[in-house]
Amino acid sequence: MILTSPIFRKNKNFNLINSFVSLDGQSVINYGDKEHIKKLSENGCFVCPATKQNWKGMCGKECNYCITNKNVCFHIHFSGQKK
C-alpha cells in the first residue's frame, strides 16, 4: 500500500489525517454538520477551529493541533447549514 511506504512516513511536510474516528465502538467520518461535530466533540474529538465559521485563522498556521494530534474533526466548510 503506497501510503505506508517509508517515503510518506519520513516526509515531515506530509501529514496524513485519518478520516475516521471511533464513536461508540464504530468508525465514523471525522467531518460533518454541526450535530455530527457536536457529538464527536462530546466524545473526545478536537474540533479544528479553522473550520468554525467565525474563526479567522488557518489550519496548519494558527491551528497546529491537527498537525500533531489524533482524533481531530472538522466542520463541513460553510455548507449552507441552516441550523
Ligand SMILES: [Zn+2]
Ligand atoms: Zn486545525
